[in-house]
Amino acid sequence: MTQKTVLNDAHRALGAKMVDFGGWDMPLNYGSQIEEHHAVRRDAGMFDVSHMTVVDLHGAKTRAFLRYLLANSIDKLKASGKALYSCMLNEQGGVIDDLIVYFLSEDFFRVVVNAATREKDLAWIEKQAGAFDVKVTERADLAMIAVQGPNARAKVQSLLSDATRAAAAKIGKFVATEGDDLFIARTGYTGEDGYEIIVPESAAVSLWARLKDVGVAPAGLGARDTLRLEAGMNLYGQDMDETITPWEAGLAWTVSLEPGRAFVGRGVLEKQRDDGIKRVLIGLVMDEKGVLRHGQRVVTPQGDGEILSGTFSPTLGKAIAFARVPAGATDGVQVDIRGKLVPVRVVKYPFVRDGQSQIETP
Amino acid sequence: MNEIPGDLKFMKSHEWARVEDNGTVTIGISDHAQGLLGDLVYVELPSVGDEVKAGNACAVVESVKAASDVYAPVSGEIVAVNAALADKPETINEDAYGEGWIFVVKPSNIAEESEELLDPDAYAAAIEAEEH
Numbered sequence: 001m002t003q004k005t006v007l008n009d010a011h012r013a014l015g016a017k018m019v020d021f022g023g024w025d026m027p028l029n030y031g032s033q034i035e036e037h038h039a040v041r042r043d044a045g046m047f048d049v050s051h052m053t054v055v056d057l058h059g060a061k062t063r064a065f066l067r068y069l070l071a072n073s074i075d076k077l078k079a080s081g082k083a084l085y086s087c088m089l090n091e092q093g094g095v096i097d098d099l100i101v102y103f104l105s106e107d108f109f110r111v112v113v114n115a116a117t118r119e120k121d122l123a124w125i126e127k128q129a130g131a132f133d134v135k136v137t138e139r140a141d142l143a144m145i146a147v148q149g150p151n152a153r154a155k156v157q158s159l160l161s162d163a164t165r166a167a168a169a170k171i172g173k174f175v176a177t178e179g180d181d182l183f184i185a186r187t188g189y190t191g192e193d194g195y196e197i198i199v200p201e202s203a204a205v206s207l208w209a210r211l212k213d214v215g216v217a218p219a220g221l222g223a224r225d226t227l228r229l230e231a232g233m234n235l236y237g238q239d240m241d242e243t244i245t246p247w248e249a250g251l252a253w254t255v256s257l258e259p260g261r262a263f264v265g266r267g268v269l270e271k272q273r274d275d276g277i278k279r280v281l282i283g284l285v286m287d288e289k290g291v292l293r294h295g296q297r298v299v300t301p302q303g304d305g306e307i308l309s310g311t312f313s314p315t316l317g318k319a320i321a322f323a324r325v326p327a328g329a330t331d332g333v334q335v336d337i338r339g340k341l342v343p344v345r346v347v348k349y350p351f352v353r354d355g356q357s358q359i360e361t362p
Numbered sequence: 363m364n365e366i367p368g369d370l371k372f373m374k375s376h377e378w379a380r381v382e383d384n385g386t387v388t389i390g391i392s393d394h395a396q397g398l399l400g401d402l403v404y405v406e407l408p409s410v411g412d413e414v415k416a417g418n419a420c421a422v423v424e425s426v427k428a429a430s431d432v433y434a435p436v437s438g439e440i441v442a443v444n445a446a447l448a449d450k451p452e453t454i455n456e457d458a459y460g461e462g463w464i465f466v467v468k469p470s471n472i473a474e475e476s477e478e479l480l481d482p483d484a485y486a487a488a489i490e491a492e493e494h
Contacts (some may be wrong), residue, residue, distance in 0.1 A: 017400075028400075028427075029400060032400075032401055032455075033400055033401055033426055033427075034401040034403075034426065222400065222426060222427065226426060289404050289406075289448070290404055290406070290424065291403060291404055291424045291426075291429065293429065311426060312403040312404070312424075312426050314426075338422070338429075
């Protein structure tokens with residue numbers, strides 16, 4: 001059965017083109033996904049991300065539990081409100097999901113996981129939590145709206161009470177605060193500044209309407225995908241899955257191998273690092289016309305690989321992609337587009353940051 | 363679907379064809395098709411002089427979302443292509459039946475092949491059926 005967020009009627013009233021996304025009926029766009037993309041890069045846009053799963057973890061040993069559950073180190077979170085991006089691995093070092101965890105107090109952490117992986121994530125977390133006596137509570141009563149763009153924070157702040165506005169204005173990147181019955185985190189999936197706001201379902205429709213009134217443009221999943229890929233952010237299921245380790249997904253920066261911390265998958269990660277990583281994730285830009293897409297064959301002197309996420313970048317005006325290829329492939333890379341081999345450049349990503357292209361013109 | 367010009371014929375795969383006064387056939391994709399594809403970002407055009415066969419793919423339109431073949435509604439020789447689409451593929455989104463035309467064919471067997479094409483009402487009914 002298709003699930004609907006509390007904002008479903010609001011999307012339809014705005015004329016959204018709806019699609020199924022991981023079992024959820026979600027807006028793909030409200031007309032032009034490229035215009036929505038530019039709205040986020042240049043001003044402010046908002047996404048209904050209520051399909052994502054908020055999980056609260058309670059218990060005295062929650063930090064110890066997360067120390068074991070996550071490939072990144074929860075001990076990087078020292079101040080209340082701080083957030084951490086991490087992968088949750090299986091015993092083989094494969095990625096079960098990527099997530100954000102917020103430290104609220106020693107006996108209360110909040111985790112946000114993907115929608116499409118909800119059931120397996122909850123099952124895995126529950127299974128691991130038992131030994132730590134941690135209580136796992138899915139917060140289906142909460143909706144979530146991401147407001148992103150250079151003017152996003154100011155527009156959100158204009159709707160807050162004085163005290164909450166002051167708190168929201170003060171928080172640094174990757175920090176959350178609470179007020180006005182909202183959980184306001186300075187995080188996102190677009191490469192722009194902004195907030196992700198967790199709001200009780202009962203208040204979500206009115207918050208969405210008030211954001212629209214202050215000029216925040218509704219944006220759909222189409223724009224969300226082009227924005228996150230420009231920002232060099234992985235998409236679970238496309239760029240990594242349970243058969244891929246963080247080393248192979250360009251996520252080495254999220255793995256913390258500090259001495260003495262046992263976590264699920266650590267042994268495999270260490271062995272793979274010592275043996276040498278055979279396939280890696282790279283960024284590609286195509287200067288010729290056309291669009292790179294998931295599944296296209298990538299031809300390199302070191303052997304074939306494939307496009308993971310590929311799209312047309314509205315900011316660059318050309319196609320960009322993540323590809324998984326044999327390690328060492330940097331030059332002479334081509335992509336098979338409908339039987340024609342088209343040269344592409346291997347580039348460092350993010351492709352775009354804070355509205356600006358990071359890619360040199362050839 | 364009352365915006366479909368009456369002088370057009372359609373394929374079920376959403377191409378339109380219009381017979382011009384000089385006997386050539388101008389071809390594009392329908393407004394419905396551009397709506398399904400979303401923002402177009404690239405059009406791969408055939409070359410002038412190419413021979414095309416009715417029902418065969420001879421151009422590609424790519425949106426952010428997907429690539430889609432454009433099939434020739436009639437056989438013949440390509441006599442013109444809309445080169446302006448190279449820089450402004452979004453013209454198809456804005457004006458699918460006008461400035462967003464894709465190529466022109468000098469037909470070789472139109473009397474027979476046009477029998478296979480749908481008139482605007484039949485095309486409207488076909489896309490209606492597709493949606494349900």
